[in-house]
Every structure is written in structure tokens, then in C-alpha cells.
Amino acid sequence: MLRYKTREWLPEFTKNILRQIFVSSSKSATGRIKNQPPLRGVRVIELAGLAPAPFCGLILADFGASVTRIVKPNEDALIEDCLTRGKRTIEVDLKTQQGIETVSNLCFNADILIDPYRPGVLEKLGLGSSKLLRNNGRLIIARITGYGQTGPLAQSAGHDINYVAMSGLLPTISQNRQQPFPPANLLADFAGGGLSAAFGILLAIFEREKSNKGQVIDVSMTEGLAYLGSFVNLTRHWQSFWDRDIGVFSGNYPVYRTYKAADGKFLAVGALENKFQENLFKGLKLPITSSDVENRPEYVSDLLEKEFMQKARDEWMEIFKDCDACVSPVLEMDEVGEHHHHIFRANFTFD
Amino acid sequence: MAPLLPLAGIRVIEFAGLAPVPHCGMILADFGATVIKVDRADDQGHRLDRMSRGKQSVAVDLKLKEGTSLVRRLCRSSDVLIDPFRPGVLEKLGLGPRELLADNPRLIYARLSGFGQTGPWKDMAGHDINYVALSGLLSTFGRAGQKPTAPVNLAADFAGGGLTTALGIVMALFERTRSGQGQVIDTSMVEGAAYAGSFIHMTQDTPLLWGQERGNNLLDSGAAIYDTYETADAKFVAVGALEPKFHRVLFEKLGMNPNASIPEMAMNPEEFRRELTERFKKKTRDEWTHIFAGTDACVTPVLELDEVSSNEQNKSRQSFITLDDNQPFSAPTPAPRLSRTPAHAQVGLYPKPGQHSTAVLRDFGFSTAEIEQLLSCGAAIDRASSKL
Numbered sequence: 001m002l003r004y005k006t007r008e009w010l011p012e013f014t015k016n017i018l019r020q021i022f023v024s025s026s027k028s029a030t031g032r033i034k035n036q037p038p039l040r041g042v043r044v045i046e047l048a049g050l051a052p053a054p055f056c057g058l059i060l061a062d063f064g065a066s067v068t069r070i071v072k073p074n075e076d077a078l079i080e081d082c083l084t085r086g087k088r089t090i091e092v093d094l095k096t097q098q099g100i101e102t103v104s105n106l107c108f109n110a111d112i113l114i115d116p117y118r119p120g121v122l123e124k125l126g127l128g129s130s131k132l133l134r135n136n137g138r139l140i141i142a143r144i145t146g147y148g149q150t151g152p153l154a155q156s157a158g159h160d161i162n163y164v165a166m167s168g169l170l171p172t173i174s175q176n177r178q179q180p181f182p183p184a185n186l187l188a189d190f191a192g193g194g195l196s197a198a199f200g201i202l203l204a205i206f207e208r209e210k211s212n213k214g215q216v217i218d219v220s221m222t223e224g225l226a227y228l229g230s231f232v233n234l235t236r237h238w239q240s241f242w243d244r245d246i247g248v249f250s251g252n253y254p255v256y257r258t259y260k261a262a263d264g265k266f267l268a269v270g271a272l273e274n275k276f277q278e279n280l281f282k283g284l285k286l287p288i289t290s291s292d293v294e295n296r297p298e299y300v301s302d303l304l305e306k307e308f309m310q311k312a313r314d315e316w317m318e319i320f321k322d323c324d325a326c327v328s329p330v331l332e333m334d335e336v337g338e339h340h341h342h343i344f345r346a347n348f349t350f351d
Numbered sequence: 352m353a354p355l356l357p358l359a360g361i362r363v364i365e366f367a368g369l370a371p372v373p374h375c376g377m378i379l380a381d382f383g384a385t386v387i388k389v390d391r392a393d394d395q396g397h398r399l400d401r402m403s404r405g406k407q408s409v410a411v412d413l414k415l416k417e418g419t420s421l422v423r424r425l426c427r428s429s430d431v432l433i434d435p436f437r438p439g440v441l442e443k444l445g446l447g448p449r450e451l452l453a454d455n456p457r458l459i460y461a462r463l464s465g466f467g468q469t470g471p472w473k474d475m476a477g478h479d480i481n482y483v484a485l486s487g488l489l490s491t492f493g494r495a496g497q498k499p500t501a502p503v504n505l506a507a508d509f510a511g512g513g514l515t516t517a518l519g520i521v522m523a524l525f526e527r528t529r530s531g532q533g534q535v536i537d538t539s540m541v542e543g544a545a546y547a548g549s550f551i552h553m554t555q556d557t558p559l560l561w562g563q564e565r566g567n568n569l570l571d572s573g574a575a576i577y578d579t580y581e582t583a584d585a586k587f588v589a590v591g592a593l594e595p596k597f598h599r600v601l602f603e604k605l606g607m608n609p610n611a612s613i614p615e616m617a618m619n620p621e622e623f624r625r626e627l628t629e630r631f632k633k634k635t636r637d638e639w640t641h642i643f644a645g646t647d648a649c650v651t652p653v654l655e656l657d658e659v660s661s662n663e664q665n666k667s668r669q670s671f672i673t674l675d676d677n678q679p680f681s682a683p684t685p686a687p688r689l690s691r692t693p694a695h696a697q698v699g700l701y702p703k704p705g706q707h708s709t710a711v712l713r714d715f716g717f718s719t720a721e722i723e724q725l726l727s728c729g730a731a732i733d734r735a736s737s738k739l
Contacts, residue, residue: 326481
């Protein structure tokens, strides 16, 4: 038995990170439809899952695709899926033959299928990729997992922290020698997972215009993240950047780190170049120079720590706002909507 | 016949710039695009650009009118331009979107900057840490009692910048197959990072996930079952056993009560953490890896970059490309993996600045006389034969 649950939701293009500025007003000679969202008419079937799959579906929906999200009946998830805007949700019981046929039929007419399950689950359900592609040779199937479709860990459970650990990047990015930790679940789940999957899907759908064929995309969150960190991997012997004690990205480099202000809020300083450092020290009214940064970095850090504690964060931002010192406020999550740059760009809206 | 790469035949002009732009160009090159890097005339190539694999390099003096016209002509028969400069810089050189899209309405003009092309901060200098700070996300990264820590330059430069721009470019290429037109893409790394962190933004009101001070929440090192632990050999394992069915396996393998529940753990958080800490210190990382392999305990070794390619999972999938060089080297394989038209990373092929100037100009239809003229006035520099 199917139950349709549609949700009327107008896509919020203010959350769209790509501004489409159409330069020419000249009419297309063929009168083709212009200025439509890039993925208009693209049909996506998203099998409901955690984090990376819904985020991938969200990106496609935000850019105009019609996304149908398939949930299991009476599913009691630990947390509600918040990445559902712009999608239509239907309940399908995959334990029944009817349910399987429903999904199979949907895939027959779809462009993209997002599979969040462990390798082999779809096959066991009779929805394996070879079968689906035989029925619909243009289908693009994105299979999103932590470790990939193959290998000794393919059937193992894991979460973001595990995939970041396997990518080799965790000790470098954590800046914490005592106990490394990733930045929430941003890197593997979303950057190396959902965003990478969306990118692969777009490549495949663009390629399909020439070949008229679909394919399977094996999205390993571990590999997606490792690839994202290519620069870190390929330059890992550059001591000036990666030395854990005093490299630029060590967290201890005095002009590339965060500082606490008098009100307990933080500022981010990213003054890598000499000219920005000059402006920084001028704004702080400290008699130090770039050569102090080179020669006695710990001393400079101490000095800056003490000085930043003298004023509140926003007082500092008043001082630095019109000079190029690469100083910015570390905004709290509940403040982003009110920051003037974000208001101008209409970056954040409230649900 | 081998299938073509997804971006075969797509020509990209990439202005040399910092991290995010070369990364975007590298992704496009890995997936088949012809990427032409416009290097600065004075770049001698002393520092090898490790993101330039598979690209061609043209060295141009943009201070000369002949130099900017050269680039304008390249854009006329290209598909994509990647602009790394602050808003207005290319306009001043006569290479703004108005001119280039008038020349070539099919051009996809991708502008990658920290704060975006508009807004009160558009002309401000900044780096990854500044952009992540403005996205709101930096305030959520870091252990309790420690300062907020950005994950080197992954969040804004690469996720919010390079990968987001590559995604936007391929979207625009796809859209162009229907409309026949190009467009301008405005990537702000602040927005790109924030968008990648949509889940973190949108779950702020979910008590199970957020609501405590930084470092005291479920996913930010506040929970004992989602953290890293030191092993006997001063290395680390990562434990991600969020669900009861997973932490049951974890506790069993550690010799603890397998039926401990989240409420019980919440009652004695310090106790739990101490137990896990002590137990993990009893064996080496690789012993633990062996014990937990093939189980659902969500425990993995925390690998260093120098060892990723020898781990059995990574090795089995060849997640890292190794070369038979005299030095240990590994490059992450392009992701994701397309089954029929996979990427091809030309690892080890890094152009010197200006190495292909003559060849590229010829490819783009410049006559021999024109090329000679450009080289002699210094608008283009050819270093194909120079020894660096």
C-alpha cells in the first residue's frame, strides 16, 4: 500500500550558492527556454538514508531536479531528516514485492537513483544495478558508502570520524596532537560524500548527453575526502605549511589562528602576507613586525592573545573592518543571519 | 574503443591563483577537460605546482595590451574560464564577463572568491580561516576549552571553493546543452562552506546533536563513543559507534558490558571515557585494527598521510596512486568513480610555467607570424626549451 505525502515547498534560491547572472538580453534565435534552473526536468529517486545521500538529493533539488524521496513505513529514525526541502516523499515497503516493483518502475522512468545502502543490499532486493540499467540504459546510479563498493571494509559499518581517519588527513587537520578530532561531520559525510556524489552525478548526466548511456558511480566518502585533500597530500613534505609545531596550518602560527576576545567570542586571523600583517599589528597597536613572526612566533602569539583579550570581538571588528588585515569574526551559528555581509547576499533564511 | 572521459573536448582557461582555483582546474583536468593554465610572465617555476598535473601552461604578461588580447582570443574558443581574482580585477584588464560573453555567449565564466562578487566585504582580503569563520561553522569545530580550529584549508578553499566551483561549472555545461548559452558563476567560499555544512546549520535546534558548548556535543568530541583514543604505541584509533547495535560490538570486543546504554553512559560520562581510554591503551593501533576488522564496531585506525596507501582497504581499492619513483609518493585517486567513463589523473606530469605557450597558441589558431610577434614583444613567454 502506498501513501503519498507531498510537501509543498518553493525552493529557496536565496540559499543557492551560485548566482546566475545572465549577461545578454538578446533573444535566442531558436526561442529555446532560457533561465531555468539547470536541473529542471531531471528526475531523481532518493532512497532515504543518513547525511550524505539526503545532502546529495538536496543539492540536486536546489538546482531544479524533481527529487522523490522513498522512506520505509513506520521508520523511527533517531533524528528527523532535515535535508528534505524541495523533495517529495513517498512511503514504500521494500519488504514486499509490490514495494520492489514500485521502486523498479520509478527507476525505469528516472534519470538518477541515489543508493545509500551497504554494497549488495539493492542486489538482494532484486534492484541490483545491472538489472536497473538493463531496464533503463540511461539511468545514473550513485552508490554512496563510507569505504566504497569493494575492499575488505566494504561491508563494515562506520561514520564520518572513521572515514576521515582512513583518508590519512585526520592528524594534519586536527591540529591537536593529544587527541585528533575532525570538524563535526563536515568532511566525509558532506564534502567527501554528498557534494562529491552530486559532482559525479553531474559529470555522468553531462556525459550522457553525448553517449545516451547511464552508469554506476561508486562514491567512497574516504576517497572523496582524500581527493579533496589532494593539495595537503601532495605537499605534505612542505615543512613551512605542515610542521605540527609551527607550520602555517599547525594552529599555532601566530598570524593564522583564532584568538579569544574579552567577551569570550573569537576572531579569526588569516594574515599570511606581510602587507596584511603590517595592517594587523597597526590595528592592534603593537610594535612588532613580520620578522618577529618568523623569528619568535611564540612571543608574537602570546602578545596577540593578551591584546585580543582587551576588547570585545565586535569592537575589534570595528577597528579592522576597513583595513586589509584578514581579520574576521568567528560567527556563532545563531548570528550568521544578522551579519551585514550575509544580509546583503541573502545567504541565510529561516525555516 | 575506450569511452571518452566525461569532460573530453571541454577547454578551460585557468588563471594561476591560490589553492582553490588550481584544485578546481585539477578536478576538471582529471575528468578529461583540456585545462590551459595562464601563468604569470615572471613565474620561473621554482616551486612545483602540484595541482597542475595534466594541464598545459601558457605564460602571459597581462600588463601588456597584447597579453590581454591574447587571453581574450583564447577565451573566444574556450568553454570555461576560471577567475581567481578579487572582483573587478579582470574587468580592469578588459577581460570582464561583459566583454568575454559578448565575444563568446557560450562561455562559462566561473568567479571564485572568498566573500563573493558583491557585498560589503567583497574587496577584503582573506584566507580559508576567515571564510570558515564567517560561515558560522568554525564556531562548532574544536575541543571543549580549546580555541576553534579550522580543518587546515579543506572547508572553504577546497570543499566550499574548488569542488563547489567544479560542480557549478559542470551544472552550467549541462544547462548549456539545453539553452545553448553560458553564464557567470559566482562562488563565494563562505557560502560554499556554509552550504556544505547545511546539515550542521539546520540541526542546531536538535537537542540530541547540538545545544551544548563547543566540544560537548555528540558529533564534536563531547561523546565517548564518538572520539579518537590513544593506543599503546602512541598512535590513535577512531571510534564512531553511534548506534546501540554498533557500540554493543565495540564494548564486547573491549571486554566491557555489551549492554550499556546511552542513558547509562550519560549518567557517568567521565567514567565511560576513562574506561575506553584505559582499554585502548593496552594494545597497539595495528593490533586493534586487526581485532575490529570486519566487525560493525565502527573502529578504524587514524592513518598518517605517509601510510595511507599501504592500509589493506586503501590498497585493495588503490585509493592512492603510487609511482615507482625513488621517493615514496602517493596521490589520492580522483573521486568519485564513474564505472563507464572513469577519470584519468596524469600524475607526475606537471608543466613548467610557459612550457606550452607556442603549442597552445598554435592550437588556438594563431599564425606563426602572430606567435613570433607575441613572443618578441614579451606578451607570451615560451619556456619549453629552457632548463629550470
